[in-house]
Every structure is written in structure tokens, then in C-alpha cells.
Amino acid sequence: MLGWTSLKWLLWISLYLIPVVFLPWAISRTWVHQHGRELRLKPHQLFQRGELGLPSLVLASSVVWNLLQSQFMPHTVALGAVIMGLSGIMAVTVWVETYCRQSSGVDLRPERAWRDSRSLALLVFSMAAVLEILLDRFAKVVAQ
Amino acid sequence: MSAPAPALAKTPRRLAVVRLADASEAVAVLSFMFGLLLVFFPVVFPRMIVTSWQHGQLMPIMMGFTLLLDTCLYLRVAYLQSAKPRPMAAACLGWMPLLVVGGLSLLLRSAVSHTLSAGLPNMQARVGEEILAHTYLGLVSAVFLPFLVIRLLQQFKAANS
Numbered sequence: 001m002l003g004w005t006s007l008k009w010l011l012w013i014s015l016y017l018i019p020v021v022f023l024p025w026a027i028s029r030t031w032v033h034q035h036g037r038e039l040r041l042k043p044h045q046l047f048q049r050g051e052l053g054l055p056s057l058v059l060a061s062s063v064v065w066n067l068l069q070s071q072f073m074p075h076t077v078a079l080g081a082v083i084m085g086l087s088g089i090m091a092v093t094v095w096v097e098t099y100c101r102q103s104s105g106v107d108l109r110p111e112r113a114w115r116d117s118r119s120l121a122l123l124v125f126s127m128a129a130v131l132e133i134l135l136d137r138f139a140k141v142v143a144q
Numbered sequence: 145m146s147a148p149a150p151a152l153a154k155t156p157r158r159l160a161v162v163r164l165a166d167a168s169e170a171v172a173v174l175s176f177m178f179g180l181l182l183v184f185f186p187v188v189f190p191r192m193i194v195t196s197w198q199h200g201q202l203m204p205i206m207m208g209f210t211l212l213l214d215t216c217l218y219l220r221v222a223y224l225q226s227a228k229p230r231p232m233a234a235a236c237l238g239w240m241p242l243l244v245v246g247g248l249s250l251l252l253r254s255a256v257s258h259t260l261s262a263g264l265p266n267m268q269a270r271v272g273e274e275i276l277a278h279t280y281l282g283l284v285s286a287v288f289l290p291f292l293v294i295r296l297l298q299q300f301k302a303a304n305s
Contacts, residue, residue, distance in 0.1 A: 075255040076274055079248070079281050083288070090164055090292070112163075119165035119172070126175035127284065133182050134277050141269040 016125075020055040048110035049102065050095035050117035056124040060088025063128045070135050071142050084127060091120035159230045160222035161298060167291035170217055171284055178280055193279050194272045202279065203249045210241040210286035217291070233294045240290035245282055252278040 021043060028041045064081045072080075098113040100106075181189045196202040214237045222229045255274050264270060 072277065073255040073258050073274055075251050075258070076277050076281075079251065079285075080277065083281055083285055086292070087288070116163060116165040119168040122172040123168040123175070123288075126172040126179065130175050130179040130182070130280060133179055134273070134280065137182075137186075137276075138270075138273045141266055141273055144266050144269070 016055060016059055020052070044111075044114045044118075047117065048114045050098040050113040052117040052121040053092040053095035056091035056117075056121045057088040059128050060084045060091075060124050063131050066135055067131065070138060072135075072138060080131060084124075084131065087120065087124050087127060091117060091124055094120060158225075158227050160218070160225050160227040160233070162218070162221055162233060162291055162294045164291060164295050166221050167214075167217055167288055170213065171288050174213075174283060174287065175280075178283070182276075190272060190276050194275050197252075197275050197279075202275075203245055206279070206282055206286065207242050207245045210245060210283065211238075213287055214241055214290055217287075232297065236294050236297070237290050240293060241286040244286040244289055248278060248282040248285065252282075 024046055025041070025043060028046060032039045032041070063084050067077050067080045067084070070077065094113060094117040098108070098110075101108045193202065196205065218229060218233060218237055252275065255278065256271055259270050259274055260267065
């Protein structure tokens with residue numbers, strides 16, 4: 001019923017990584033090259049304010065949308081949507097909290113913001129991948 | 145009689161502070177493992193879950209596993225911070241995984257009975273997929289939600305003090 005084709009969901013979700021991580025990094029490299037500066041930006045420097053929370057929420061929203069379109073029982077859809085939504089909201093909260101701390105000058109710790117947003121983004125990414133696999137399986141069962 | 149030396153004075157250990165990132169990494173690893181098992185064992189792994197649910201073994205196993213994982217995660221956080229575990233957090237970690245898995249078990253029963261009563265085609269396979277989805281969401285919730293509650297309680301306590 002299922003096999004290697006499930007990996008397509010992993011690839012599909014990986015597409016989010018291109019605009020989220022690779023594109024900002026490439027643009028920063030281009031900027032450094034254009035301005036002739038000696039600067040080697042790493043992802044943890046580029047996303048040190050918790051910016052990974054934003055694409056996490058976008059990814060969570062798209063999975064919630066797919067769940068709502070599925071034919072799973074309403075109980076399962078509700079449960080999946082709540083858990084996925086909570087994870088996305090907590091990921092974006094890191095970014096908002098860091099922004100507030102920075103604006104108000106209260107105890108800003110970029111390492112902690114980077115670690116928190118990276119972990120929560122990883123959680124959202126892994127949950128999105130598994131839920132898409134489950135949705136794929138269910139769609140095949142319904143189609144039989 | 146001389147005063148005690150400051151170095152010998154007993155300093156109180158601070159209490160462990162939980163961040164969501166502590167649990168998120170573990171849940172992400174758990175999630176990836178579940179996904180990989182689904183990809184590489186698409187028939188055997190779901191059948192194993194459905195069979196154990198039918199025999200009434202799935203929920204006790206999930207309760208035990210999530211309780212153990214939550215406890216290990218919290219103790220690791222306390223150890224890394226060289227801090228004392230909070231009684232409130234320990235109590236929360238003690239009952240929340242059981243409550244979450246128990247609640248989701250009732251929800252799963254309701255979802256299965258709705259599927260069976262709907263008279264849809266390919267019913268057995270649909271029920272199997274519902275059980276699989278609830279098992280995954282139950283595992284994630286039972287590990288993630290207690291830490292979320294502890295984190296919110298910590299913030300509430302800090303705001304009130």
C-alpha cells in the first residue's frame with residue numbers, strides 16, 4: 001500500500017527549507033560579495049532572533065488546511081489541528097518574544113532564541129512530515 | 145565563638161526552569177522515528193499497533209512510555225542546569241501523560257464507533273488508519289503538552305512574584 005512513495009512528502013516539505021534557510025543565506029552571501037565586506041554569516045547568526053518561527057507557523061497552517069480537507073473523522077482532524085497549531089504558535093512566539101526583548105532592552109539572549117526556534121521548527125517539520133504521510137495513507141484507503 | 149566561613153555556608157540550589165525547546169527536540173526525534181517506521185514498514189508497523197489496541201495493550205504501553213520519557217527529559221533538564229526539580233512540575237509530569245493518553249483513548253473509541261456506524265466502504269482499513277493517527281498524535285501530545293503546561297505555569301508564577 002505504501003513504501004518509498006511516502007518519501008515524496010518528505011521532499012515536498014523539504015521544499016520549505018529552500019526559501020526559508022537557503023535563500024536568505026544565499027542573499028546574504030550576495031550582499032557581502034556586492035559590498036566587498038569580510039563577513040561569513042552562519043544560519044544561527046542569520047536567524048538569531050527566532051525568525052524560524054515564522055515559516056514554522058506557515059508550514060503548520062498548510063498541514064492544518066490539508067487535515068481539514070481530509071476524510072478523517074472530525075475527532076482526529078480536531079486533535080491533529082490543535083496539536084499542529086499549538087506547535088506552530090509556540091514556534092512563532094519565540095520570534096515575537098525575542099523581538100519584544102530586543103525592543104525593550106530586556107535580557108536579550110540570541111543563543112537561546114536560536115536554540116528554541118530551531119528546536120520548535122524541527123518539531124513542526126517532523127510533525128508535518130508524519131501527518132502528511134498519514135494523510136497520504138488515508139487518501140489511498142478511501143480511494144480503494 | 146567565630147562566625148562560620150562563607151565558603152562553608154550552605155547555598156540553596158535554584159529550581160529547574162523548563163523551556164519548550166527541551167521537549168521539542170525529543171518529540172521531533174520521536175516523530176521522525178514514527179515516520180521512518182511508517183515508510184520502511186508500511187504494513188507490519190500499523191498492523192502491530194492495531195493488534196495491540198484490539199488486545200487493550202496499546203494505551204498502557206503508551207502511558208508507561210510517555211511517563212518515562214517525560215520524567216527522563218525533566219531530570220535531564222534539572223541535571224544540566226544543576227538545579228532542583230520543582231515539586232509542581234514533577235506532579236504535573238506525573239499525572240498529565242496519563243490524563244492525556246486516557247482522554248485520547250476515549251476520543252479514539254468515539255472516532256472508531258463513528259467510523260463503524262457510518263457504514264463506509266473499506267471500513268477495517270479506515271479504522272486502522274484512525275487508530276494509527278490517534279496513536280501518533282497521542283504520543284506527541286503526551287510528551288509535548290505537559291512541558292507546555294509547565295512552561296506556562298512557570299511564566300504565570302514569574303509574573304505574579
